[in-house]
Amino acid sequence: MKYNSLNQHKSFQLLVTLSIALVGGLLFNRFSLPIPWLLGTMTAVLIVNQLSWTQLYWPVFLRNTGLIIVGYSIGLTFTKDTLKLMITHLPSMAFMTILLLLICSGMAFIISRTTSINFPTALTSSIPGGLSQIITFAEETKGIDITTVTFFQVTRLIVIIFAVPFLIFSPIFSSGSSASIPDVISEGTSSAFFPQIILFGLFSVGMALLGKKIKLPTAFLLGPILGIAALNIVGFKGPPLPASILDVSQFLIGGYIGLLLKPEKLRKKASMIPIALISGIMLVSFALLLSFLLMYQFNFSFITSFLSMAPGGADQMGIIGHELKADVTMITGYQLFRILFIFFAVPPLLKWVLRAQMHHMISKND
Helix, strand or coil: HHHHHHHHHHHHHHHHHHHHHHHHHHHHHHHCCCCCCHHHHHHHHCCCCHHHHCCCCCCCHHHHHHHHHHHHHHHHCCCCCCEEEEHHHHHHHHHHHHHHHHHHHHHHHHHHHHHHCHHHHHHHHCCCCHHHHHHHHHHHCCCCCCHHHHHHHHHHHHHHHHHHHHHHHHCCCCCCCCCCCCCEEEECCCCCCCCCCHHHHHHHHHHHHHHHHHHCHHHHHHHHHHHHHHHHHHHHCCCCCCCHHHHHHHHHHHHHHCCCCCCCHHHCHHHHHHHHHHHHHHHHHHHHHHHHHHHHHCCCCCCHHHHHHHCHHHHHHHHHHHHHHHHHHHHHHHHHHHHHHHHHHHHHHHHHHHHHHHHHHHHHCC
16 A cells, blocks of 8 residues: 555656646747757756656656667767778777866866865866766775765756857858758658567667676666667667657657756755866867867868767767758767777776775875
8 A cells, every 4th residue: 555655655746847848848948948858958957856846757758768769869870981980080089088087187177276175086087988987986986975976967967968068059150050960850750660669669668678687887868879780780780769759858858868867966065065066067168179170170060079079978969960051970989989999998007096095095194
């Protein structure tokens, strides 16, 4: 009886949250604001959640469903030619990733010197990796303040998700944003859409679950991307998705992001809000500068270059790239390379820093 009551309570919270998210998406869409079903949904849920009028609930499986949809669409953009092109860009991907991480390390050093936050916590807070991977690493590593890391990461993510679309859609940069890329979004459906989409959808879900099992970073996005890309390259191309389904994926991801910044965390870290905001703005600014290097080196469009460098994650930048008809394959390539590099290279580095600090403290006490 108690279980059924709890279940009904969660269902009511979900219904309220979905209604709030829908109102936010409709308002942003009505006023033609950028990425309405991501930003509008996120904004509405974020505001109501901070006001604490009612308890909100957004199950993670909704976010994961949205990621699978985005992963499928991004996977469709991969061809043999784009794969060869990505391989030629590996040195550039490595250089840009290392340069961005060095910038983040410098920011972390300044934060640790000007606040009470220790350097490992500041560095973990500043790294532009996958949100869930960074927070999981912080939870598993002694000497890192998980609350501070979560607050900084979520605050920066929200700043970036707002700043990047508005910057890109601004008159200064919006001209010439289109690029010639494979069409992965189709208005309406064709006779070939069913039943093929069911088979490709089940395959995408299977790849997401496999990715989760083998602990891929951002598994529900990366799994479908890799699986659909592999099928696409060998000649089994899935049907393109209607734009309305991409809108649904934005909705499912936006509501989840809106609930990440908990009111109690915001109250505890209120004094850190300016630092977290400045950190996010600086990262966007550095990404903007690095994007000009890409434009100069490879003659990319500004949109493709900026989204490749923007520290917002492959899912959010992939969605924005879809909206602007940018080179989604290249954007995803740079974003995923950075995620994988951070996933494999940064944890050992942070553990080394923590050990070095521990030895320094022991020797100082002796």
